[in-house]
Amino acid sequence: MSPLLEIENLRVELTTRDGSAPVIDDLSFSLNAGETVSFVGESGCGKSMTALAILGLLPAGIGRVTRGSIKFNGEDLTKASDARMREIRGNEISMIFQEPMTSLNPVFTIGEQIAEVLREHRDMNAAQARSRAIELLDAVRIPNAKGRVDDYPHQMSGGQRQRVMIAIALACEPKILIADEPTTALDVTVQAQIFELMRDLGREFETSIILITHDMGAVAEMAERMLVMYAGRKVEAGPVDQVIDHPKHPYTKGLISCVPHLLAELTDERPPLAEIGGIVPGLAEFGRNQCLYAARCPLADDKCLQERPLPLAGKNGHEAACWHVEKVS
């Protein structure tokens, strides 16, 4: 079976003051129907840009796809017309954004905002769309959906607004749901509810989910496969359990060990956290023929500075782009 979404050798360039920089550099990955894949990395590594590229929402006039393809059900989205992309967006591929506070329109009721998607893509009339909106609010577990449908966003809590965003995203039963840090602004208890909701709805509608996050715990709980990005490049990808238990790339290893995870059995021991020194390189350094992580990497040598490592595939599709894979343990 061919994958639902297949990205091959994608390169996205952004025009900056100093010329153009590849914010996504030779990215390939595929997403199967009903699967959850997580994109991980620090800010500025190209996770959100990948999502925008899939949706055809790259910043106008600045960002463009210069190489590669994004095939959705066999159709290359990089060549699709604006009209065709409008048909797909919110209908077959939809997205939940990070900030539930700012991504809803404050001057329309939530019912109208859900109905808008349905009228646009499903040719429903106002009454049908409204009753479907109530069903959807009920599906995302907003209590008293009928009474809340005429509320404005400011009348809802952060968690409820994110539920409304999910209702909008799922209104047309999309094949792919892209969730860009959907719970970063929310409390942990609310985050747990939103994750549970996404899992249930994903199962019910057989939606594939792309979860963009920096939280390894969230990845472990939500996704089957993960993809680690650094400075616009895929540095490691594979099944979640395998990558977290045996990371092959020093960056992945650093990302996992630098977070103070909740321990099941706590002792008096408190070793300092492992650090990844430095920060993500600026756009000017993207695209160089070298390992871009070398400046922060404890294993870096001359070879890392001279040639870009390419992803080497291993067992179960677990791949890593590092010259020193065998030294990472």
Add this chain to the structure above:
Amino acid sequence: MTNTLSHSPLLKVEHLGVRFAVKRNGFFGGKSYLKAVDDISFELARGKTLAIVGESGSGKTTAALAVGRLVEAFHGKVQLDGKDFLALSDDDLRVARGKIQFIFQDPYSSLNPRLRAKAVVREPLDSLTDKSEAEKQEIIDQLFAAVGLRKEQQELFPHQFSGGQRQRIGIARALATEPELIICDEAVSALDVAVQAQILNLLRRLQEERGLSYLFISHDLGVVQHMCDTIAVMYMGRIVEYADRKSLFNSPQHPYTKALLSAVPSVKKRGVSQAQAQMIDGDPPDPVNLPAGCRFASRCPLAAEVCRQKEPELGVLSDAHQVACHMVE
């Protein structure tokens, strides 16, 4: 609390309360009050770290601001070294303010964009001490080295630094007056995971070198577990559980604490967490019209009749553990 805690604590907070007037169109147009912090007490020993955790709206930040006199307390005492900080005025207050300093959450908005880095760090020295120019410059040089910034970076403006570096400037500013207590209000939540580890390690190193005490406000339980010696869990303005690090994380007693802990997605307890997760549904009560009984009763899986009638007091379980719940034996 533990014996070490009861011996002359650095900070002793007793019956602290903060209330905000809320406009209400009531019958007689009278003012209603929102009790953001409602009668809380805790202690912090010298050289130790106390965390206040809870969801947004629990009052944890307001409590910290009241301790530092950045919001006015309605009642209660804040004793620093045996002196009531809230009763001080004029010169006594000016000296005492140097003993309590803050590190704020957002390194982007908490530094004055028009001041050079060295002027940012110098401000508390100018306003709270009477040191000579030469002494001040010496302190600034030494602080820049201590937080890991280079000397020439003193001349730069905040926008020329990365988020992590800015937080280092914020830390240097907090250290300038040689405080005994530093209040860290979500000091690492705005940072990328890799940078967060650098700052957490820095905070712990500085604590060891200078014998600092931290009042640590955070919603990230992994960070709290790593950083803190004692933890106070707040819900709707009240402390519901108060215990040392090991007893709180290894045997949480209050249903709210249990729910908070089980909601954290973690790579370490993969597979377990979903089965054990205790979801708490429902919304917290209206903070202006609090119910008669336990404030958590509306969301609590264990709630019984007594919980809806009588508010539980903090009861002592052991010398290291207090909990406010009718259902805990």
